[in-house]
Amino acid sequence: MSADLLSLIEQCRQDNDYDPLISKVPYAELIGVRCFATGEEMIFHLPPKESNIGNPTLPAIHGGVLGGFVEHSALLYVLLRMEEPSFPKIIDLSIDYLSAGHYKDTYAECKILRMGRRLANVSVTVWQTKKEQPVCTARAHLLLG
Amino acid sequence: MSEQEQVPLEKVRRMMIRFAEGIKHSEELGLELVDITENGLIIKLPYSEKIIGNPETGVIHGGAITSLMDQTCGMAAIRSIVPEFDIAPTIDLRIDYMRAAEPGRDVFALAETFRATKNVLFTRGIAYQDSPEKPIANGVATFMRMGLGKTIVGKDGQKKTTVKHVGKDSASTGEG
Numbered sequence: 001m002s003a004d005l006l007s008l009i010e011q012c013r014q015d016n017d018y019d020p021l022i023s024k025v026p027y028a029e030l031i032g033v034r035c036f037a038t039g040e041e042m043i044f045h046l047p048p049k050e051s052n053i054g055n056p057t058l059p060a061i062h063g064g065v066l067g068g069f070v071e072h073s074a075l076l077y078v079l080l081r082m083e084e085p086s087f088p089k090i091i092d093l094s095i096d097y098l099s100a101g102h103y104k105d106t107y108a109e110c111k112i113l114r115m116g117r118r119l120a121n122v123s124v125t126v127w128q129t130k131k132e133q134p135v136c137t138a139r140a141h142l143l144l145g
Numbered sequence: 146m147s148e149q150e151q152v153p154l155e156k157v158r159r160m161m162i163r164f165a166e167g168i169k170h171s172e173e174l175g176l177e178l179v180d181i182t183e184n185g186l187i188i189k190l191p192y193s194e195k196i197i198g199n200p201e202t203g204v205i206h207g208g209a210i211t212s213l214m215d216q217t218c219g220m221a222a223i224r225s226i227v228p229e230f231d232i233a234p235t236i237d238l239r240i241d242y243m244r245a246a247e248p249g250r251d252v253f254a255l256a257e258t259f260r261a262t263k264n265v266l267f268t269r270g271i272a273y274q275d276s277p278e279k280p281i282a283n284g285v286a287t288f289m290r291m292g293l294g295k296t297i298v299g300k301d302g303q304k305k306t307t308v309k310h311v312g313k314d315s316a317s318t319g320e321g
Contacts (some may be wrong), residue, residue: 003185012166022201025197025198025199025200025206026194026195026196026197026198026200026206027167027195027196027197027198027205027206027209028206029195030173030195031208035166038166050169051169051170051172051173052170053168053169053170053250053299054168054169054170054171054188054216055168056167056168056169061170062168062169062170062212062215062216063212063215063219063234063235063238064170064208064211064212064214064215064216065208065212066214067211067238067240068207068208068209068211069208071206071207071208071211072206072208087198087199089176089242089245090207090242091242092238092239092240092241093211093238093239093240093242094238094240095209095237095238095239095240096236096237097234097235097237097238100234103188104223113220121320127289133185
């Protein structure tokens, strides 16, 4: 698996197309996570999808979907930085909802605050219109290997 | 608890089902209200291939558990203020994933409100397959009341003041 995953990741990097990696995980396909690299950085993208709506009146994205988006972004971000890649496991997640996640394009950026041999601490910022006005911020711990 | 007993559980159940109507992501996941408890409720997340997070093992993605937890805690928050009604977006949510869910089996979440003030509803939830004593995940979530009509639950569990603030822009933040 590790060798397959490594060659898949290398292919994704080469093509700057991460869809083959994302499509391996059914849940990521369900909510519609996308990602693209801008130089060394990765931006995760959640395009509007009707089945992600939590508040039909506003309409707004379900808080759980934003949580799932955060988790999967953190997971991919860490995976892409592992020497011997294997899907990390989520240990915990803490998410602060700062404003409504409107029914529109949503983006996430991850920052690894610490990555050891077994554990990674990742901070995630999610925004829609302006990065300076986050929709939510989150912190996750991932178990590696 | 005396006032709470005046609202039959069946009526609470109907109110909660109505509350969840139109939540498209809940429909997508197939979330189903299975029980109303004295202080909270239980929701089922049926197993399906589309929520798999690990294609090798078939274990479901933490994100699906997050949605289950957010929705169960959110509904437990609203459930605690019955017969009043309010909209209460999530302020924050914290989840500990304690073990992988066993593939092929449904997951349940039990959530309760342990404190309701005029502005904030404090909840906690447990996701499990066999019993709440063997949790898959533990959650804590806090919700902000928008103020459609306010009920305060005192420390003794008695519901007190009711203040009406109808007509505010009730949904300036999202469903949590």
